[in-house]
Amino acid sequence: MPVLGSVLITPILPQLSEAFAAVPAADVLVPMIVAVPALIIALFAPFAGQIVDRLGRKSLLIAAMFLYAGAGTAPVWLDDLHAILASRVLVGLCEAAIMTVCTTLIIDYFHEPRRRNRYLGLQTVVTTLAATVFIALGGALGVSGWHTPFWVYVVSIVIAVPMIFSLWEPTGEGELEAAASGAVKVRTPWRQLGLPLVVTLFGGFTFYVLIIEVSYLVVGTGVADDDTKTIGAVAAVASLATAGGALAFARVSNRPKPALLAVGFGLQALGMGAIFLVPGLPGVIIGAIVASAGSGLLLPSLVTWALSTVRFEERGRSTGLWQSAFFGGQFLTPLIMGALTAAVGGLEPAVGLVGGLAAVIAVLFGRRMTRTQVAE
Structure with a gap:
């Protein structure tokens, strides 16, 4: 659902701008239709994580899924940009709960x-494949006008119903750990999470550069801004590549995380450099x-680097902080x-500059991997 919130309307951003x-x-507010839910997730995911740790997982998830349908479809009936942005705030609250609980x-x-x-x-594979479908669907529906794609948010109800019957609250070992630690105040493992959170903040930025800007990059090559089929097709192909990277992670997840992060940021750097050159x-x-x-390789690498070793009683808040x-x-x-874009005089050179920053991070992780191997 959070990936639906961010990618469905990317093919219609030029229409919304017009x-x-x-x-x-x-020029700032229209892209914020995509970005505002992310701000709300960043602000409220830690609180969702604390609720998850204290009150449980499933009920919060189901409630958020149903509310998401109402908030997501609101722009179908709205013609005021500020009202649309307000509806996206509620979408972000739902997404904060959904993403935190699911992870x-x-x-x-x-x-x-x-x-x-592996899971x-x-x-990431499932969300990116879903993103591919939603991007293509958003582009196809956008031909009928920018209101139409927002109907797709109803799909959350279709998904929520089987969730009611198939998901369960964690039991067994996890509950025993939580019970045993119940008398002790749980602290956030800042020492363990500090560096992963900083890198994740930058990784979230590089991850979404093309998701948000690809439609404008395509239009900048001469494609008409109402040619949402072409815009959606390019975005869908990129989304399939993200799924391919995530599938590769499933095969190489046992490799050291610095190496995987170096490759992930390195591929981002190469791709953004190609757009510029x-x-x-x-x-x-x-x-x-x-x-x-x-x-696609970077996202699960960041998640597992940050969260795979946190204790049961820390997972909700740690996951919330990572999502934030x-x-x-x-x-x-x-x-x-x-x-x-304003500083360097165009979107393509701006993307190239971001690619250069990603290359720097890739080199730093590569050197960290080399130092680790030498120490061993």
């Missing part, structure tokens, strides 16, 4: 590290595929990209 062109600061449940359900890492990788639509397509493959960092990066993406 529809609300007369609104003051529309926490995966860690709860699967205790063996290799199996847990964390599959989480290769002219026209081919450069956008090639660059988006390569960078998105890196993003990742989606905080997403929220900052349009703001940072807007500033970079």
